Amino acid sequence: MEHYLVAIAVTAGIYALMALGMNVIWGMAGLINLGLVGFFAVGAYASGLITLKLGAPIAVGVAAGTLMAAVVGVLVALITVHLRGDYLAIVTLGFAESLRIVMSNELWIANGTDGLSGIPGPFRAEAGPHLFNLLYLGIVVAAVVVLFFLVDRLVNSPFGRVLRAIRDDEEVARFAGKNVVLFKVKAFAFGTAALGLAGALYGHFTSYIAPDLFAPLLTLYVKLSLLTGGLGNSKGAVLGAVLVVFFLESTRFLAPLIPGLSAVQAAAVRELAVSVALLVILRFYAKGLLPERIEAPPLTATAAAPAASRI
């Protein structure tokens, strides 16, 4: 049981990383990414392949996975950055699906649908399963903390302010002389890097990845995390991820309790619960538990506290 709880905590940490990344893309820059799971997969596969086939150290693999996801993110963003947001939605969704098709069919890359197994984990053999899980939890928590502070700095930096300006009114941001395209692509790259990092850490934890694990449903889970916690807010993203993983795990136990349901039906009920939860939150609680705090514009601040404060 303790084993299981630690594994869930690691999952929650990985969701938190994704939620933080998506927070930059969606919450701050106002861009859509329906293919989140594709970037997660890029990170997982890149890191898994580099450590398995080239024998690179795990840290190098994770760094490469993160970078690779960001590079792919830039390419995807560049194609649609001049167009209406709907096109980015279509392209990101298509990217994730196509990647899944390619990874399922190309045996030479990563064994097709059989997936990659035996992905190394740090000190997995030396520490034994129990200690390994705890150790890994430490690594994931550290990653979440670092990313949390990075995103937090970003939110309050000039870069973050421009992003939010673009989100709220692109025309005004452009009129203010900001290179809107560059800001959007950078935000997308930062977010997809976080998704790639999450994917890489996931692969080294479970030691096994396969195309089926990267189904579109994961995209919904992370969106649900972000919305539950409060869009545009780093604390909310982490809180939401923990709550959603808890909710998902409890539906795993609750669904089989409904009498007369087959395994397929129980799985359907679970997915139904997740998607309905997302619809309800999106409709009625779109601000989430911890809504984004928007500081009063500096103009009123200076008006209220005149010259004295400027000395």
Added chain:
Amino acid sequence: MQVTQLILNGLMSGTILAVPAIGLTAIFAVLRFTNFALASHMTIGAFAGFLANVWLAWPVVPSLLAAFVVAGLVGVLSDEFILKPFRAAGFITTAIGSIALTIALENCVRLVFGNELRGYDLPIRRDWLVGGLRVSPQQLENLAIAVAAMTLLFLFLFFTRSGRAMRAFADNPMLASIKGINADMVARLVSFVAMGLAGLGGMLIGLDTTIDPLVGFKSILSIFAAAVVGGLGSLPGAVVGALLVGVGEELSLLILSPAYRSAIGFLAILVVLTLRPRGILGARAY
């Protein structure tokens, strides 16, 4: 010879693809959003047709009508109660809402029918060989139905009051409202027709192969590709795009394994968005 056969197959599958692609592009033209819930409405149509055809033993054509009507009604209800409030909140909310909706509806179907593959009750007929080309009578029938449905749609849009109202609204919503066209009625009408076409398309695709709850989602990339290649928001564009994507998918079999069919659609999207984002017949893409 093989190439002509592939092109023929592509034109036939493209014609069927055009039916849901028109639905997608019509919603984009009138309600100005991409409705990812199209996938589940295709599945709902396919299964409504399955109920009519296999359980009630209806012939194929009335079953297709059932697929259209059931998917259309679900489309009106889901738009009215779920998607409409999202539209006011911006396109990201609407897109995510429609994805969540499609997964919810798909799982409703899965809850009832499970995941197994099902086939329609069709008479077994021998393929025809015409000048060395192989065609099945069922494919030709599907082709005729798809063409008939599209012809009816264009007649409806150009020669009826409601159809003209829809076009007016797509052209300029504000002007249309000033002329007294009721926006809510237009939204319901376009949802019914578009999702009905999605349901019809879902069953037509199923007639060719088998159906399961993923029947809609599996073809969604090809459909989006058809709409984007033709120009999102242009109905004739959706037809042209669907034919191109259909032929392209079949011709890809010359060099790629069949598993890559839907990845071809994605490739087409990338090429078109890079070279000519507004598509072949589209007005604009920004």
